[in-house]
Amino acid sequence: MKIGIAGYGNLGRGVELAVKANPDTELAAVFTRRNPDAVKIQTPNVPVASLSDVEKWIDRIDVMILCGGSATDLPMQTPQLAKMFNVVDSFDTHAKIPEHFANVDAAAKSSNHVAIISAGWDPGLFSLARAYGNAILPGGRDYTFWGKGVSQGHSDAIRRIKGVKNAKQYTVPIDAALDAVRSGSNPELTTRQKHLRECYVVLEKSADAAEIEREIKTMPNYFADYDTTVNFISEEELIKNHGGLAHGGFVIRTGKTGTDHKHVVEFNLKLDSNPEFTANVLVACARAVNRFSAEGKSGCMTLLDIPPAYLSPLSNADLRKMLL
Amino acid sequence: MKIGIAGYGNLGRGVELAVKANPDTELAAVFTRRNPDAVKIQTPNVPVASLSDVEKWIDRIDVMILCGGSATDLPMQTPQLAKMFNVVDSFDTHAKIPEHFANVDAAAKSSNHVAIISAGWDPGLFSLARAYGNAILPGGRDYTFWGKGVSQGHSDAIRRIKGVKNAKQYTVPIDAALDAVRSGSNPELTTRQKHLRECYVVLEKSADAAEIEREIKTMPNYFADYDTTVNFISEEELIKNHGGLAHGGFVIRTGKTGTDHKHVVEFNLKLDSNPEFTANVLVACARAVNRFSAEGKSGCMTLLDIPPAYLSPLSNADLRKMLL
Numbered sequence: 232m233k234i235g236i237a238g239y240g241n242l243g244r245g246v247e248l249a250v251k252a253n254p255d256t257e258l259a260a261v262f263t264r265r266n267p268d269a270v271k272i273q274t275p276n277v278p279v280a281s282l283s284d285v286e287k288w289i290d291r292i293d294v295m296i297l298c299g300g301s302a303t304d305l306p307m308q309t310p311q312l313a314k315m316f317n318v319v320d321s322f323d324t325h326a327k328i329p330e331h332f333a334n335v336d337a338a339a340k341s342s343n344h345v346a347i348i349s350a351g352w353d354p355g356l357f358s359l360a361r362a363y364g365n366a367i368l369p370g371g372r373d374y375t376f377w378g379k380g381v382s383q384g385h386s387d388a389i390r391r392i393k394g395v396k397n398a399k400q401y402t403v404p405i406d407a408a409l410d411a412v413r414s415g416s417n418p419e420l421t422t423r424q425k426h427l428r429e430c431y432v433v434l435e436k437s438a439d440a441a442e443i444e445r446e447i448k449t450m451p452n453y454f455a456d457y458d459t460t461v462n463f464i465s466e467e468e469l470i471k472n473h474g475g476l477a478h479g480g481f482v483i484r485t486g487k488t489g490t491d492h493k494h495v496v497e498f499n500l501k502l503d504s505n506p507e508f509t510a511n512v513l514v515a516c517a518r519a520v521n522r523f524s525a526e527g528k529s530g531c532m533t534l535l536d537i538p539p540a541y542l543s544p545l546s547n548a549d550l551r552k553m554l555l
Numbered sequence: 556m557k558i559g560i561a562g563y564g565n566l567g568r569g570v571e572l573a574v575k576a577n578p579d580t581e582l583a584a585v586f587t588r589r590n591p592d593a594v595k596i597q598t599p600n601v602p603v604a605s606l607s608d609v610e611k612w613i614d615r616i617d618v619m620i621l622c623g624g625s626a627t628d629l630p631m632q633t634p635q636l637a638k639m640f641n642v643v644d645s646f647d648t649h650a651k652i653p654e655h656f657a658n659v660d661a662a663a664k665s666s667n668h669v670a671i672i673s674a675g676w677d678p679g680l681f682s683l684a685r686a687y688g689n690a691i692l693p694g695g696r697d698y699t700f701w702g703k704g705v706s707q708g709h710s711d712a713i714r715r716i717k718g719v720k721n722a723k724q725y726t727v728p729i730d731a732a733l734d735a736v737r738s739g740s741n742p743e744l745t746t747r748q749k750h751l752r753e754c755y756v757v758l759e760k761s762a763d764a765a766e767i768e769r770e771i772k773t774m775p776n777y778f779a780d781y782d783t784t785v786n787f788i789s790e791e792e793l794i795k796n797h798g799g800l801a802h803g804g805f806v807i808r809t810g811k812t813g814t815d816h817k818h819v820v821e822f823n824l825k826l827d828s829n830p831e832f833t834a835n836v837l838v839a840c841a842r843a844v845n846r847f848s849a850e851g852k853s854g855c856m857t858l859l860d861i862p863p864a865y866l867s868p869l870s871n872a873d874l875r876k877m878l879l
Contacts, residue, residue, distance in 0.1 A: 245812070245813075248812055248813050249812065252693050252694060252812070253693055325879070328875055328876070328879055329872065329875055329876055332875060349879055354879045356687065356691075356820075358878055358879040359687070359863055360822075361878040362863045362864065362866070362867055362874060362878050363680065363683070363863060363866065365867060365869075365878060366839040366842075366863070366866035366867040366868075367680075367832075367835050367836055367839050367866070368835060369576050369577055369835075369868075370576060413825070415825070415827075488569070488572055488573065488576070488827075488828060488831035488832065488834070488835060489569075489572050489828065489831050491827075492826075492827035492828040492831050492832075493827045494824070494825070494826050494827060494828075494832050495824070495825040495826075496680075496823075496824055497821075497822070497823045497824075497825075498684075498821070498822050499820075499821045500818070500819070500820055500821075501737070501739070501818070501819040501821075502816075502818050502819075503739075503812075503815075503816035503817045503818060504812060504813065504816040504818075507812035507813050507816050508691075508812065508816075508818050510812070511691045511692060511693075511812060512691055515690040515691050518690075533875060533879055534863070535862065535863050535864040535871070535874050535875070535878075535879065536862045536863075536864055536871065537862060537863075538859065538860045538861060538862050539683055539686045539687055539690070539858070539859050539860075539861075539863075540686065540859040540860055542686070542687065542690035542691070543686055543689060543690040544690075544693075545689075547859070547860065548653065550686060550859050551652055551653055551656060551857060551859070552652070552653055554682055554685040554686050554689060554859075555649070555652055555673055555678045555682045555857055555859065
């Protein structure tokens with residue numbers, strides 16, 4: 232299975248590693264909007280090409296994995312590339328998934344390609360946990376917790392404050408809330424009870440720390456509804472101790488059967504590298520795309536539409552024997 | 556969707572409750588090998604019929620859910636009933652799944668029916684967790700822990716000892732082993748390190764407790780490789796404190812990406828009632844069977860072959876909007 236990577240940031244580099252780890256996949260080319268000569272990849276003898284030349288590769292790539300951002304890249308790129316290739320993306324703006332799905336579906340169907348969107352862990356594996364949980368425990372409740380991990384959006388919000396030089400914000404699930412959910416008591420939890428927000432902030436010279444702390448803690452939507460801690464540190468410390476890409480989280484479905492039998496279904500992830508793990512999900516989805524395409528299917532799908540066996544390199548008989 | 560229940564023990568009663576909890580399902584009839592007049596069910600105005608008359612119901616049932624045992628009932632019943640109905644079973648003898656699959660597949664294909672076998676939580680949801688984990692973290696390791704819950708096979712083994720009147724055996728996962736796995740250190744664990752065996756035993760009058768304890772603890776395959784505790788209790792205490800059907804367990808996949816980024820993917824269940832939870836999985840699978848049948852598919856499948864969306868009463872568009 233020949234894989235193309237469109238976009239070579241953290242996620243693109245993760246896909247490159249994932250392709251190396253899966254013997255049934257092979258990297259055909261990396262595509263970039265930058266000057267290709269300036270992009271150095273890790274795999275020897277694989278070309279880096281300009282994204283504007285991508286149509287020249289139509290017959291040489293089985294699945295194109297899109298590694299751009301959800302804000303501006305993927306809404307344009309996924310429909311465009313789905314006209315030329317089978318594609319996989321990790322579009323993660325939950326509220327805009329129906330619109331993105333419709334655009335990609337139209338493009339893929341018009342050109343007889345298969346697309347999987349919103350692959351990763353949330354949306355992705357967490358969506359699967361929610362879908363299985365809902366189907367199996369009707370009338371129950373879902374709880375999703377994120378972290379501990381860096382929220383890019385919240386870090387950006389802090390960096391936009393005047394006097395802030397740099398910042399990282401961790402979303403931290405609160406153990407007491409997790410324990411209450413796991414007890415099966417179906418608690419009603421406020422935003423404040425579910426997650427803490429931990430901020431590490433580097434100030435510009437002569438910035439007013441107290442005022443910036445107040446601005447962060449009262450920022451509507453981002454921080455006002457949470458218990459937030461603000462730690463002022465040096466730029467060196469930020470780079471040294473807060474450069475990691477770890478993340479994770481929990482999806483818990485609770486429900487009852489019969490008169491009062493409680494059930495708790497939990498799925499959780501602890502990831503040292505968010506982009507590298509997401510990349511592995513994308514490559515497993517590329518396998519499913521390739522299979523659907525070989526069957527003559529076309530159009531857009533998500534992980535909710537994929538038989539789990541399609542993600543595996545094993546045959547159905549081996550899966551039944553070894554993993555069922 | 557009209558559901559038939561074949562076999563009315565704990566699991567059959569659980570399916571009856573699950574049908575009640577799912578508005579898109581309706582109980583058509585319960586089938587029993589016993590005298591139907593002697594079987595009292597919980598749902599008013601639903602007939603109990605003899606399993607030997609089941610063919611009279613061919614046009615009145617969309618999916619038959621088989622609730623017999625894996626040792627002797629299902630290997631015969633599932634292929635037989637798959638010739639007349641779409642079927643779902645919870646066959647759980649892991650080593651014999653390939654054989655059972657082949658038999659059911661032949662029967663279902665010959666009569667144009669759809670069958671899902673080995674639905675439940677292990678095999679079932681745990682198989683899904685293993686399959687997703689393997690596809691996403693190649694080169695990693697799987698760990699499955701069961702419990703705390705009663706093992707029927709181990710309880711039976713104790714009851715066969717001379718001088719034992721009654722017994723219950725709990726399989727208990729060892730926290731230290733779970734913690735070691737969750738750390739991502741990929742530990743090599745012996746049988747003894749993973750699970751404890753806790754036995755509650757009622758003696759016949761004049762039985763030799765010390766000798767029976769020795770017999771249990773040294774029983775090959777069942778107990779010799781484990782740390783086993785034996786508690787002698789009264790029959791009243793056994794009935795009062797050890798009559799529950801709670802169970803659960805953990806599937807953990809660990810693996811690395813890149814140079815040394817560890818990832819831990821965990822799925823766990825805590826169930827107050829093993830049969831009622833299993834029943835809910837069977838009913839969700841009945842929904843998938845009905846959809847495959849409407850598409851004109853036939854043959855045998857397992858949860859590994861089912862797009863998750865097929866298990867849900869929601870439309871694909873609603874699933875994407877609400878759960879993705």
